[in-house]
Amino acid sequence: MDYHEMVDLLKEHFPEAILDYKIFREELTIEVDHHYIIPVGKFLRDEEPFKMDVLTDLAGLDYGEGKSPRFGIAYLLTSTEHIFRLRLKIRFGENDKVESVSGIWNSANWVEREAWEMYGINFVNHPDLRKLLLPDDFNGYPLRKDFPTKGYDFDKPFRV
Amino acid sequence: MAETRYMTINMGPQHPATHGVLRLLLELDGEYIVKATPIIGYLHRGVEKLAEERTYHQFIPFTDRLDYTAGMSNNLAYVMAVEKLLGIEVPKRAQYIRVALAEFQRIAAHLIWLGTHALDIGAMTVLFYTFRERETVLNILEHVSGARLTPSFMRIGGLAKDVPENFETLSMDFVEKFPEYIDGYETLLTENPIWLERTKGVGVLTKKDALNYGVTGPTLRGSGVKWDIRKQFPYSSYEDFEFDIPTGTVGDVYDRYKVRIEEMRQSNRIIKQVITNMPSGDIIADEPKVSLPEKEKVYHDIDALIRHFKIESAGFEPPEGEVFFSAENPKGELGFYVVSDGSNMPFRIKIRNPSYFNLAALPKMVEGSLIADVITVIGSIDIVLGEIDK
Numbered sequence: 447m448d449y450h451e452m453v454d455l456l457k458e459h460f461p462e463a464i465l466d467y468k469i470f471r472e473e474l475t476i477e478v479d480h481h482y483i484i485p486v487g488k489f490l491r492d493e494e495p496f497k498m499d500v501l502t503d504l505a506g507l508d509y510g511e512g513k514s515p516r517f518g519i520a521y522l523l524t525s526t527e528h529i530f531r532l533r534l535k536i537r538f539g540e541n542d543k544v545e546s547v548s549g550i551w552n553s554a555n556w557v558e559r560e561a562w563e564m565y566g567i568n569f570v571n572h573p574d575l576r577k578l579l580l581p582d583d584f585n586g587y588p589l590r591k592d593f594p595t596k597g598y599d600f601d602k603p604f605r606v
Numbered sequence: 607m608a609e610t611r612y613m614t615i616n617m618g619p620q621h622p623a624t625h626g627v628l629r630l631l632l633e634l635d636g637e638y639i640v641k642a643t644p645i646i647g648y649l650h651r652g653v654e655k656l657a658e659e660r661t662y663h664q665f666i667p668f669t670d671r672l673d674y675t676a677g678m679s680n681n682l683a684y685v686m687a688v689e690k691l692l693g694i695e696v697p698k699r700a701q702y703i704r705v706a707l708a709e710f711q712r713i714a715a716h717l718i719w720l721g722t723h724a725l726d727i728g729a730m731t732v733l734f735y736t737f738r739e740r741e742t743v744l745n746i747l748e749h750v751s752g753a754r755l756t757p758s759f760m761r762i763g764g765l766a767k768d769v770p771e772n773f774e775t776l777s778m779d780f781v782e783k784f785p786e787y788i789d790g791y792e793t794l795l796t797e798n799p800i801w802l803e804r805t806k807g808v809g810v811l812t813k814k815d816a817l818n819y820g821v822t823g824p825t826l827r828g829s830g831v832k833w834d835i836r837k838q839f840p841y842s843s844y845e846d847f848e849f850d851i852p853t854g855t856v857g858d859v860y861d862r863y864k865v866r867i868e869e870m871r872q873s874n875r876i877i878k879q880v881i882t883n884m885p886s887g888d889i890i891a892d893e894p895k896v897s898l899p900e901k902e903k904v905y906h907d908i909d910a911l912i913r914h915f916k917i918e919s920a921g922f923e924p925p926e927g928e929v930f931f932s933a934e935n936p937k938g939e940l941g942f943y944v945v946s947d948g949s950n951m952p953f954r955i956k957i958r959n960p961s962y963f964n965l966a967a968l969p970k971m972v973e974g975s976l977i978a979d980v981i982t983v984i985g986s987i988d989i990v991l992g993e994i995d996k
Contacts, residue, residue: 470927471690499817503930505943505956520943522930522958526817526831529838533930553820556966579647579995588655595659 447495449474452532455495460486473533475520480536480544483521487534487550490523498523501551502531506561510591515539517567521547546572564589612640619648623726623981626991628965630980637976642969649995657955661921662688662762663898665955670756672940672959673993675718678711678747679935681760686841687931687942688762691924692896697888700764701843706777706880707750707759708842708933709873713784714743715936716870720791723863723985727804732794739787746776763897764890774881781878788870795863805860809971809983812857819967822960823938824865825987829857835934847879859986866988896922921950930958937961937988957996961989 447455453467453476463482468475478486490498500523507518521534538544546569548554559578561567566587569575577584586593618629627648633641653672657665669684670677682704689696696704717740721733744754750769751757759766795801811821816829826833834851836844852868854861890897898917903910926948932941938960947953964987971983 471693471929473929475928500820502820502932502939503941503943503956503958505954507945507954520928520956522941522943526833531930533928551820552815552818553963553966556962577647579650581647588652593655595655 449532452495456486456489459489473531475533475535477535477537480538480542483534483536483547484545484550487521487547490532490534491550495528496525497527498525498532500524500526501547501553501557504547504554504557504561506565506567506589508565508590515542517542517565519544519561519567540566541568543568543570545570548572563587566590610635617980619645624984625722625989628984628989628991628994630968632977632980634977639972639975639977639980642972642980644965644968646965646991646994649991651996653996654955654957657952659951661950662924662952663918663921665952666760666762667756667758670758671992672957672996673715673935673937673961673990674755675715675990676711676936677753677755677757678707678751678759679715679933680940681758682708682842683931683933683935683940684942685760685762686933687929687944688924690931691927691929691944691946692762692893692922693925694763694891694893694896696764696842696891698843698885699887700889700891702880702884703765703769703889704760704842705844705847706877707747707757709876709880710743710747710777712873712936713870714740714747716866716873717743719866719936719985719988723988724795724801726981726985727801729795729798729801732791735787735790735794739784742780746773746780749773749776761890761898763893764888766898767901768889774884777877777881781874781881784874785871788867788874792867796867802860804979804982805863805986806858807856808859808975808979809986810856810858811967811971815967815970816857819970820963821938821967822963823935823988824862824869825938825964825967827851828854828862828865828986830855830861835932835939839932841931841933846883847876849873849876859982862986923948923950932958935960937990937993938964940993959993959996961987961991962994965989965994 449469457464463479463486466477490496502524503522505520509516515537518537524531546558558569558572562569563577563580612633612635615632618624619627629645631643632639653668669680672680717736721736724732748754751759811829813829813831816826830853832851832853849872852865854865899910899913904914924946928945930941930943932939940960941958943956944952945954972980
């Protein structure tokens with residue numbers, strides 16, 4: 447089954463959820479409405495011809511201030527049965543809530559914690575949403591595009 | 607009134623058996639683990655953020671410092687991700703040399719794992735033997751790249767330079783002797799009653815859980831899943847070489863041990879095939895906008911100097927798009943998700959670090975086991991905190 451047929455099959459089941467798709471360097475990226483990530487994820491995990499049993503990676507994305515919608519998540523799924531990969535992508539604004547997929551794939555647990563602390567993405571139904579890599583008292587979201595790379599208050603004069 | 611209360615103890619971050627700055631919060635019922643919570647991030651450097659303000663070439667040295675026992679393999683995964691984004695083909699000779707170096711690095715990484723893992727459990731002798739062979743491998747890698755730990759030897763489009771003339775004889779010397787040494791390690795451990803007692807049936811991870819937790823590499827194969835990126839999605843001419851994928855059956859510490867031991871034999875086999883079939887030709891792709899000129903030419907040829915300067919300072923601008931490329935590293939599947947917005951710096955780089963996912967499955971593996979087994983299990987999943995904390 448090639449990529450176009452897969453997208454058609456998904457569109458048949460979720461006519462409102464599948465927004466767009468792209469094939470670049472033989473990789474399929476499907477853009478999904480963020481409200482539908484749970485049913486689409488479950489469908490991809492359980493149904494033929496997908497059987498995406500592994501969530502290989504989850505990456506938060508920030509398209510920068512002023513972009514609408516500003517944030518995104520890319521889910522990279524792998525099927526160990528049919529040996530192929532595809533990427534789901536959702537876009538949402540700063541105040542939107544995103545359903546956690548850790549109930550579908552357990553490996554999402556840590557990567558979602560990371561996306562939460564690094565981008566400030568609001569996950570709901572996550573079992574254990576705590577800081578992972580950053581100290582507990584850290585303020586700010588380091589991987590956002592407006593976070594400075596040279597440290598806090600770098601451009602302000604240093605007072606003793 | 608009788609009431610069950612668990613004792614919470616803290617293990618790490620400065621604990622010699624946690625292989626770095628890993629902290630574990632253990633909830634204990636007597637000697638048994640009720641719940642283990644890993645706490646990480648002590649080594650966080652924000653590598654992904656740093657990548658966003660560097661050109662593609664300037665990020666290569668950062669990859670060395672992820673899994674610092676496998677610099678070459680990290681280089682390979684990163685440069686191949688960028689090459690995929692650019693859509694360039696690397697010359698056959700460069701691909702073969704890359705495979706040889708990555709497999710040498712795998713042997714070196716597995717040797718350091720075997721030595722320290724055995725040391726954790728109490729078999730001290732193994733360490734001295736494995737470090738002897740590791741020294742030989744590191745000498746070869748140093749002879750090629752000039753560095754033992756942080757090679758930064760791969761370039762986008764190929765390699766920094768060709769391998770020295772005696773690389774083939776050096777490699778062949780090692781490859782001929784190495785299987786005998788592996789047999790030596792096995793006589794110390796494989797049928798050793800103490801070793802069996804400590805590793806069999808300990809830290810079991812079932813096939814289903816392994817996939818659900820996104821575990822990769824020898825840890826996944828130990829659980830009986832025949833999954834190796836080198837076979838499933840071949841890269842850098844791996845399809846040219848014959849090798850087997852060892853798998854376990856139970857998914858315990860012993861199975862993971864057996865898998866890694868066998869992987870060293872397979873790596874040895876691959877290196878042998880690479881060296882005997884080494885093609886001649888260029889070591890870097892003929893892509894004037896991307897690949898660096900030969901270093902020797904930079905000193906004598908003005909055109910090469912200009913090209914070198916241009917690529918090193920301004921970089922190159924890949925097309926807009928996103929790719930994911932992963933390679934089979936000693937620890938598991940190391941992947942780079944690279945998003946380009948068409949400028950000379952990456953818009954986003956997400957590192958799919960294998961040790962991180964393997965460690966996330968640790969609480970599942972140690973649940974209900976003895977506190978002494980935690981050490982064994984940490985050793986068996988072979989983590990490197992430099993990679994986990996990014």
